[in-house]
Amino acid sequence: xxxxxxxEGLTRHFGRLVAVDHLDLTVYRGEVFGFxxxxxxxxxxxxxxxxxxxRPTEGRATLLGFDVATQGDAVRRYTGVLTENPSLYExxxxxxxxxxxxxxxxxxxxxxxxxxxxxxxxxxxxxxADEPVGAYSKGMKQRLAIGKALLHxxxxxxxxxxxAGLDPAAARAVTAMIAQLSxxxxxxxxxxxxxxTEAQRLCDRVGVINRGVLQAVGAPADLARQLWxxxxxxxxxxxxxxGAVWAxxxxxxxxxxxxxVDGKVRLELESxxxxxxVIAAIVSAGGRIYSVMPEEHTLEEIYFEIQGANxxxxxxRK
Amino acid sequence: xxxxxxxxxxxxxxKDLQQVRQNRMVWLPMILVPxxxxxxxxxxxxxxxxxxxxxxxxxxxxxxxxxxVLPPSLQRTLGSLSPVQQWVYVSLNFMFxxxxxxxxxxxxSILAADSLVGERERKTLEGLLYTPMTDGEIFIAxxxxxFVPACFIELASFAGYGLVANAAGYRVMGRVFFPAxxxxxxxxxxxxxxxMMGLGVTVLISSKAKTFMQAQQTAGVLVxxxxxxxxxxxxxxxxxxxxxxxxxxxxxxxxxxxxxxxxARTFSRGELIVRV
Ligand SMILES: Nc1ncnc2c1ncn2[C@@H]1O[C@H](COP(=O)(O)OP(=O)(O)O)[C@@H](O)[C@H]1O
Ligand SMILES: [Mg+2]
Numbered sequence: 001x002x003x004x005x006x007x008e009g010l011t012r013h014f015g016r017l018v019a020v021d022h023l024d025l026t027v028y029r030g031e032v033f034g035f036x037x038x039x040x041x042x043x044x045x046x047x048x049x050x051x052x053x054x055r056p057t058e059g060r061a062t063l064l065g066f067d068v069a070t071q072g073d074a075v076r077r078y079t080g081v082l083t084e085n086p087s088l089y090e091x092x093x094x095x096x097x098x099x100x101x102x103x104x105x106x107x108x109x110x111x112x113x114x115x116x117x118x119x120x121x122x123x124x125x126x127x128x129a130d131e132p133v134g135a136y137s138k139g140m141k142q143r144l145a146i147g148k149a150l151l152h153x154x155x156x157x158x159x160x161x162x163x164a165g166l167d168p169a170a171a172r173a174v175t176a177m178i179a180q181l182s183x184x185x186x187x188x189x190x191x192x193x194x195x196x197t198e199a200q201r202l203c204d205r206v207g208v209i210n211r212g213v214l215q216a217v218g219a220p221a222d223l224a225r226q227l228w229x230x231x232x233x234x235x236x237x238x239x240x241x242x243g244a245v246w247a248x249x250x251x252x253x254x255x256x257x258x259x260x261v262d263g264k265v266r267l268e269l270e271s272x273x274x275x276x277x278v279i280a281a282i283v284s285a286g287g288r289i290y291s292v293m294p295e296e297h298t299l300e301e302i303y304f305e306i307q308g309a310n311x312x313x314x315x316x317r318k
Numbered sequence: 319x320x321x322x323x324x325x326x327x328x329x330x331x332x333k334d335l336q337q338v339r340q341n342r343m344v345w346l347p348m349i350l351v352p353x354x355x356x357x358x359x360x361x362x363x364x365x366x367x368x369x370x371x372x373x374x375x376x377x378x379x380x381x382x383x384x385x386x387v388l389p390p391s392l393q394r395t396l397g398s399l400s401p402v403q404q405w406v407y408v409s410l411n412f413m414f415x416x417x418x419x420x421x422x423x424x425x426x427s428i429l430a431a432d433s434l435v436g437e438r439e440r441k442t443l444e445g446l447l448y449t450p451m452t453d454g455e456i457f458i459a460x461x462x463x464x465f466v467p468a469c470f471i472e473l474a475s476f477a478g479y480g481l482v483a484n485a486a487g488y489r490v491m492g493r494v495f496f497p498a499x500x501x502x503x504x505x506x507x508x509x510x511x512x513x514m515m516g517l518g519v520t521v522l523i524s525s526k527a528k529t530f531m532q533a534q535q536t537a538g539v540l541v542x543x544x545x546x547x548x549x550x551x552x553x554x555x556x557x558x559x560x561x562x563x564x565x566x567x568x569x570x571x572x573x574x575x576x577x578x579x580x581x582a583r584t585f586s587r588g589e590l591i592v593r594v
Binding site: 014052053054073074077081085087088089090091092100101104105106109148 | 323325326328329330332333336337339340440441442443444445446447448449450451452587588591592
């Protein structure tokens, strides 16, 4: 896997506050990386640092090999950013907004009109492209802002809380749009959010940040494995197992615990590898298995396990 | 250093000018002030003698003071004119000339405030900071979008004033009498310099001001030196001849360029982003 973004000890202070604290992070080309954390965790500050518009107090980061602190202008040619505030010109139409950003980003002039049409089409705004953006709904503005961030076809896209403040239907449309954009043409997406359902649906890997400190990084399944040793499996035998079956289960290697919950057998195993053996033991003891369900940890469980008491946002703690 | 990206600079300028139309606080004074200067003022001055004929028949006492500070060549020109003609010639050509500088000053200051503070107020500055435009390019765009229209409006206003003044005074003068020679350095040299100064002050104010209105109120003090020049000229304290105008212009250019240079040095993303 080819790294597209590397941060080493990246730090930013605001007075005495440490907004981002020695961040070490690598993001790989083509992945959707979720940057999760409560309000005030340092997500937006990180995006600003990585785009070279805020100077780090300490540490460094490179994006496509360019140093973000000294080669910011080059870095920004390859990034597209959806800011928390959509940064659209309300008196201009959608098409005029895109035209403006196309000029500013130096998109090839002869190809720009076709590119604008394609983006408007992809964002579902083609039929309202000539209305002033001020008349748009919040969801439409957000989609246009994503289109704006994508217009110059950047290899890496930063999305800062793309569904914050949207109603559920608009949020769903935006999430669907991001899902469509991800894993296309090698595009990398850096998604900041505190919406865990959204992150679960979209992200290949996540980093959890709180109070400027990165607490954990990895694919959700890997994080779950680190957090909870062993694996929980639920088996449906359609009836309470006989004594022989219980004995076979409990005697099997790799089984730490077995119990009956809601008429189903719940096992705690040392690893996945124990599953086939346990099934064989039950069957040979005369048990009949109707289903086997390894219990997965949701990103939400993982997140709160990592954050622990820290999970509360800064505001709540104050 | 790589070359300026003019396509991006033009795009920002175009966008900022389109924005001007949206805010009455921005465009109204830029139309109203030149209109008053161009139309109302010359008409009133030209009509005044016919409203009070006896005051003008023997030559106005007020003008006597004024005449004393005039250069000899101008005194000779005036000597061959009737009192009413003297009044029209002097009032339209000289009395309010310094006031005319308010136009470039005000326009550049308003546009700079709208372009710099307004963009932040409308929460679109952050989007601009994330683009590959360099700090210098953004700054140049913001400076040009204030300076260039200020010069255009100044020239247009001058042309308008000239037309109205000549038309209003024609009955008395019987010839085209405007502009006197002092207008050329005033309009082409001092005016742009003053607009550069207004721009420089507004750039510096803009880094602190939170709203367009706040920036405008602070920049309003710039009108004071113009008022001083006007009162000085009207009361005969001094006369702004070609030499004085060239010298004043020189000083204004230096001060303006110095202010803009300080503004340019402190204009950086890193500073702007923490205040968006
Ligand atoms: N310009 C600034 N000046 C002072 N403090 C700031 C500034 N920007 C952010 N902060 C502080 O840094 C911390 C992280 O903020 P931010 O990166 O916006 O968090 P997030 O995007 O995760 O909600 C917060 O405590 C915030 O108040
Ligand atoms: Mg944020």
